[in-house]
Amino acid sequence: SGGGAMAAAGAAEDGDEGDGDATEAEEEEEEEEDSDEESAEGSESEESEEASEDESEEASEDEEEEDEEESEEEEEESEEEEEVAPKKKEKPKRRNVLPESKRPKLQHCLKLLKQLMAEPNAEPFLAPVDAEALGLTDYHKRVKHPMDLGTIMDVLSGAKIVGWGNIKYGSPLDFKRDVQLVWSNCRLYNDTPGDAWIREMCEKCEELFDRLW
Numbered sequence: 001s002g003g004g005a006m007a008a009a010g011a012a013e014d015g016d017e018g019d020g021d022a023t024e025a026e027e028e029e030e031e032e033e034d035s036d037e038e039s040a041e042g043s044e045s046e047e048s049e050e051a052s053e054d055e056s057e058e059a060s061e062d063e064e065e066e067d068e069e070e071s072e073e074e075e076e077e078s079e080e081e082e083e084v085a086p087k088k089k090e091k092p093k094r095r096n097v098l099p100e101s102k103r104p105k106l107q108h109c110l111k112l113l114k115q116l117m118a119e120p121n122a123e124p125f126l127a128p129v130d131a132e133a134l135g136l137t138d139y140h141k142r143v144k145h146p147m148d149l150g151t152i153m154d155v156l157s158g159a160k161i162v163g164w165g166n167i168k169y170g171s172p173l174d175f176k177r178d179v180q181l182v183w184s185n186c187r188l189y190n191d192t193p194g195d196a197w198i199r200e201m202c203e204k205c206e207e208l209f210d211r212l213w
Helices: 002-084 106-117 120-125 149-157 172-189 192-213
Strands: none
Touching: 106 120, 106 149, 106 172, 106 192, 120 172, 120 192, 149 172
């Protein structure tokens, strides 16, 4: 009976040892499973991070492409607008026009002409050229439109009788053109070296007229 009890006790100890070994094995398996799960979760998280990075890169590339397309479209639109937009017409430059009250009048021209005719150098131009008396047989062939200061004075003086609106000159510029015709006729006919004296008188009269004008 004593030997049987010892055998039973040994068996119980062996059973306890077997149970402990089984428990340790189970714990090791659970630890391995946990580590496998953790590694799996880690790999999944890494994959998800990589996927998110890829998605963000693709999204940024798409945004860059969209921005480039928008900028190209804006440039094309601006170029089209420049082509379509009509060119602004340049405003014509305004000429310096004197007001009516300060513009020269025919009455002023009469006063100016009297001053000009009082100039000593104006003597050769006070009356029409008497071509026959001076023996200038070719004068009227060369000078198609004779003019002198005396004839211009007769026109202006006639305004006192017929009125300023009924004389040959409609404006002071008409008067000025006839005075300039006197100078141009003088230069046209007196073109030889021996005629220098009358050309000088003509130039002095012209300078005086321009100052008075």
